[in-house]
Amino acid sequence: MSPDMLKRIFEEGVPDYTAEICPQAIFSDLDPPAIQNFRAMWRRKSGNENLDRLSDEQLLKVVSYESWFRSCLVFQEVKYKLFSEN
Numbered sequence: 669m670s671p672d673m674l675k676r677i678f679e680e681g682v683p684d685y686t687a688e689i690c691p692q693a694i695f696s697d698l699d700p701p702a703i704q705n706f707r708a709m710w711r712r713k714s715g716n717e718n719l720d721r722l723s724d725e726q727l728l729k730v731v732s733y734e735s736w737f738r739s740c741l742v743f744q745e746v747k748y749k750l751f752s753e754n
Contacts, residue, residue, distance in 0.1 A: 695725055703727065
């Protein structure tokens with residue numbers, strides 16, 4: 669088996685934290701500049717200028733309730749206390 673194939677197999681055993689929900693996360697755990705970056709990327713891709721009229725919380729609710737929790741990891745700005753309290 670090639671080294672590249674072995675590497676892919678070993679990587680399958682690593683948890684995909686971006687696919688996990690952070691039920692203990694709260695809105696203030698998210699980084700406002702990261703949310704603004706997300707808004708800008710979504711606006712550029714969709715051409716929807718109305719996204720600028722939404723508050724940060726409304727914007728994330730539009731994405732979906734489940735995705736709001738996932739955004740904790742996607743934005744990579746979750747406060748480390750969430751993970752150290754367990």
